[in-house]
Amino acid sequence: xxxxxxxxxxxxxxxxxxxxxxxxxxxxxxxxxxxxxxxxxxxxxxxxxxxxxxxxxxxxxxxxxxxxxxxxxxxxxxxxxxxxxxxxxxxxxxxxxxxxxxxxxxxxxxxxxxxxxxxxxxxxxxxxxxxxxxxxxxxxxxxxxxxxxxxxxxxxxxxxxxxxxxxxxxxxxxxxxxxxxxxxxxxxxxxxxxxxxxxxxxxxxxxxxx
Numbered sequence: 001x002x003x004x005x006x007x008x009x010x011x012x013x014x015x016x017x018x019x020x021x022x023x024x025x026x027x028x029x030x031x032x033x034x035x036x037x038x039x040x041x042x043x044x045x046x047x048x049x050x051x052x053x054x055x056x057x058x059x060x061x062x063x064x065x066x067x068x069x070x071x072x073x074x075x076x077x078x079x080x081x082x083x084x085x086x087x088x089x090x091x092x093x094x095x096x097x098x099x100x101x102x103x104x105x106x107x108x109x110x111x112x113x114x115x116x117x118x119x120x121x122x123x124x125x126x127x128x129x130x131x132x133x134x135x136x137x138x139x140x141x142x143x144x145x146x147x148x149x150x151x152x153x154x155x156x157x158x159x160x161x162x163x164x165x166x167x168x169x170x171x172x173x174x175x176x177x178x179x180x181x182x183x184x185x186x187x188x189x190x191x192x193x194x195x196x197x198x199x200x201x202x203x204x205x206x207x208x209x210x
Contacts, residue, residue, distance in 0.1 A: 069208035078187045091136040092150040109153040123160040126169040137180040147182035154188045
């Protein structure tokens with residue numbers, strides 16, 4: 001939408017010498033200019049604000065009883081964590097949509113993003129996940145709370161990206177949660193990864209404690 005409005009605004013500027021020479025068109029030209037300027041302002045505000053996390057500012061944020069840093073858990077532990085954090089405003093990237101707490105902001109990770117009936121994101125769009133995570137942690141900090149990011153699609157990310165790219169992505173998230181005193185929870189099964197891959201994943205956990 002922003003590019004469309006900018007294009008129209010550019011076209012509108014072309015006839016300005018004529019528009020303001022003719023008195024009968026001056027009012028119309030001014031009105032169009034005002035409308036386009038307001039439209040651009042609104043779109044820029046939407047781009048620069050964390051719109052999807054604005055509700056955090058109006059929520060009563062309870063202290064999350066979970067250690068800051070990085071945690072790696074299996075699917076059974078995930079069930080317990082989900083119950084423990086059911087009232088917390090968690091940011092989650094998931095592959096299954098069963099029993100997700102209402103307080104969570106979640107994104108369904110799928111290659112069929114256009115067909116999804118819920119907020120969806122491609123497993124290859126690690127940049128978007130990084131952006132959302134940063135905005136969320138910042139919004140939580142401004143609201144007086146500590147953010148919790150949960151990734152329940154790690155194997156799926158590895159399927160569609162080089163493992164090195166996934167590790168770089170996770171390292172960025174680790175740095176974010178450390179700087180904002182938040183928590184990054186990775187749901188992963190040991191058997192799904194090679195020894196070297198698992199060693200790199202567990203290193204994230206150790207580095208977050210340093």
